[in-house]
Amino acid sequence: MQAAVSPGHRDYDVIIVGAGVVGAMVARFLSRFALDILWIEKEADVCTGATSANSAVIHGGYDAVPGSLKAEMNVRGNAMWDRLAQELHFSFDRCGTYVVAVGVEERQALEEQAARGQANGVPVEIISGDEMRRREPFVTPETSGALYCPTGGICDPWGATIAAAENAVTNGVTLRRNTRFEDFIWAEVNGRSKRTIAGIRTNQGDFAARWVINAAGVHADTLMHRAGSRPGFKITPRRGEYYVIDRNQFQMDSVLFPVPTKVSKGILVTNTVHGNTIVGPNAEEIEDREDTAVTAPGMHEIWDGAQKLVPSLSQRAIIALFAGLRPGSNAPSPNPAVAYNKDFVIEIAPEVQGLINLAGIESPGLTAAPAIAERAIELLREAGEVLTEKATWNPERPARPVFRHLSRAEQADLVAREPSYGRVICRCEMVTEGEIVAEIHAPIPADTYDAIKRRTWLGTGRCQGAFDMPRVVEILARELGCDPLTVSKKGNSSEFLVRKTKNAG
Numbered sequence: 001m002q003a004a005v006s007p008g009h010r011d012y013d014v015i016i017v018g019a020g021v022v023g024a025m026v027a028r029f030l031s032r033f034a035l036d037i038l039w040i041e042k043e044a045d046v047c048t049g050a051t052s053a054n055s056a057v058i059h060g061g062y063d064a065v066p067g068s069l070k071a072e073m074n075v076r077g078n079a080m081w082d083r084l085a086q087e088l089h090f091s092f093d094r095c096g097t098y099v100v101a102v103g104v105e106e107r108q109a110l111e112e113q114a115a116r117g118q119a120n121g122v123p124v125e126i127i128s129g130d131e132m133r134r135r136e137p138f139v140t141p142e143t144s145g146a147l148y149c150p151t152g153g154i155c156d157p158w159g160a161t162i163a164a165a166e167n168a169v170t171n172g173v174t175l176r177r178n179t180r181f182e183d184f185i186w187a188e189v190n191g192r193s194k195r196t197i198a199g200i201r202t203n204q205g206d207f208a209a210r211w212v213i214n215a216a217g218v219h220a221d222t223l224m225h226r227a228g229s230r231p232g233f234k235i236t237p238r239r240g241e242y243y244v245i246d247r248n249q250f251q252m253d254s255v256l257f258p259v260p261t262k263v264s265k266g267i268l269v270t271n272t273v274h275g276n277t278i279v280g281p282n283a284e285e286i287e288d289r290e291d292t293a294v295t296a297p298g299m300h301e302i303w304d305g306a307q308k309l310v311p312s313l314s315q316r317a318i319i320a321l322f323a324g325l326r327p328g329s330n331a332p333s334p335n336p337a338v339a340y341n342k343d344f345v346i347e348i349a350p351e352v353q354g355l356i357n358l359a360g361i362e363s364p365g366l367t368a369a370p371a372i373a374e375r376a377i378e379l380l381r382e383a384g385e386v387l388t389e390k391a392t393w394n395p396e397r398p399a400r401p402v403f404r405h406l407s408r409a410e411q412a413d414l415v416a417r418e419p420s421y422g423r424v425i426c427r428c429e430m431v432t433e434g435e436i437v438a439e440i441h442a443p444i445p446a447d448t449y450d451a452i453k454r455r456t457w458l459g460t461g462r463c464q465g466a467f468d469m470p471r472v473v474e475i476l477a478r479e480l481g482c483d484p485l486t487v488s489k490k491g492n493s494s495e496f497l498v499r500k501t502k503n504a505g
């Protein structure tokens with residue numbers, strides 16, 4: 001059936017659906033060209049899906065099956081992170097990663113990983129158990145050796161995604177949050193052999209475009225099926241749960257993976273760019289595409305897995321739990337023996353005109369995201385789009401002051417210029433009112449509690465927001481000029497306050 005785009009909306013060249021790291025990198029790299037781009041996200045903020053809850057590892061690329069799209073995107077993406085971090089000003093540390101073997105059998109498995117790494121062109125080295133213990137004193141004394149990958153690293157996935165998104169917006173991309181893709185709009189039949197996309201229908205109205213880029217994470221198959229593309233393709237979320245360890249109780253300098261299993265890369269123990277250690281994830285297939293609840297069996301499973309690598313970890317140091325959903329799929333696997341190694345789907349949908357699918361982007365999707373964005377641009381070119389670079393494109397996203405990272409002298413200078421930087425709102429992470437206000441008025445306004453948390457790291461320490469939350473509600477209401485009753489945790493009916501009490505004014 002044909003449908004017209006409702007009047008009143010301007011035409012776009014490209015619409016991107018989904019504001020995770022893949023959508024953000026596509027928006028940022030595509031903003032370089034003279035195109036009208038609309039970017040939609042169903043949630044109240046960018047970076048709320050898989051990108052908000054993962055291990056934050058920039059994988060070297062020794063794990064993906066040689067010759068697969070996943071291996072190619074992993075290795076190519078990995079090499080792009082230094083420049084991205086420099087241009088966009090987010091935390092990234094190319095600290096190297098280890099796969100730790102325990103016992104003789106696992107030691108042999110390292111050879112297999114090393115061979116894959118060499119086939120993928122990734123520098124890897126097998127080190128002895130003694131050397132591993134020398135490099136990381138907390139590692140299990142049972143280790144029989146490790147695979148070291150010097151090009152692996154860790155990043156701040158929230159910071160990277162938000163910075164890329166902000167850079168896209170300042171370079172002219174129109175971002176609409178709280179805007180849910182519902183269906184495609186098709187062009188009138190004009191004798192072409194393929195159905196042609198003319199736009200999309202959303203909960204906020206219709207938008208016309210020649211191209212739709214599907215970066216919808218766990219929902220990417222729904223978009224594909226709406227277009228009649230790959231009806232047999234199915235995404236099944238694979239949940240991964242984590243513990244966060246208080247950095248004041250335990251700190252470790254390494255990224256430690258176990259030898260992988262057939263269902264996942266295994267339960268790792270890793271440091272983060274913020275200094276906290278995280279432990280996880282497990283891998284459980286579930287039906288519900290939004291269910292990020294943690295479970296008691298899952299938490300036991302990951303604790304046991306973590307103890308295998310770092311036996312001295314103590315549960316008393318745990319300060320938070322979280323879970324993320326990998327968009328696992330039934331895409332063809334280059335190695336059918338390994339469940340988690342289904343390949344990425346990065347293609348122009350063959351069945352229709354005007355759709356690019358970036359689907360089944362499970363791990364290492366964070367690492368691969370910038371390369372996937374470049375590949376999407378190559379696909380547009382291959383389809384005949386003439387992409388003209390804008391003379392005005394600015395690859396830089398300026399850094400904003402992070403009070404806790406400044407020297408005493410710099411802090412004093414900043415407070416003298418702007419006294420709100422002298423008011424500490426989050427005591428555990430030392431986040432000031434000035435930083436919160438700057439984020440509320442940033443190019444992508446942080447207008448919920450969680451949006452401020454993702455941008456400033458507030459509320460992530462030992463008290464998990466217990467002290468800062470009422471102050472943040474107050475600041476949000478003041479800066480947005482709204483009733484505190486309407487201030488929410490993450491939009492979508494998650495307001496903190498129910499009603500005024502005691503007839504307070």
Ligand SMILES: Cc1cc2nc3c(=O)[nH]c(=O)nc-3n(C[C@H](O)[C@H](O)[C@H](O)COP(=O)(O)OP(=O)(O)OC[C@H]3O[C@@H](n4cnc5c(N)ncnc54)[C@H](O)[C@@H]3O)c2cc1C
Nearest residue numbers: 018020022042049050051054057181217240364365366367
């Ligand atoms: C437990 C776990 C551990 C991982 N560890 C790593 C790791 O260490 N290193 C690594 O490289 N990768 C890792 N990954 C993989 C990585 O996190 C993902 O590959 C990546 O985040 C996928 O990004 P995305 O943008 O495709 O998806 P998402 O971040 O899920 O973004 C998709 C977005 O689309 C939006 N959306 C969906 N439907 C609609 C609609 N109808 N309308 C509008 N918007 C819509 C969603 O709200 C969401 O914001 C891990 C993943 C998990 C879950």
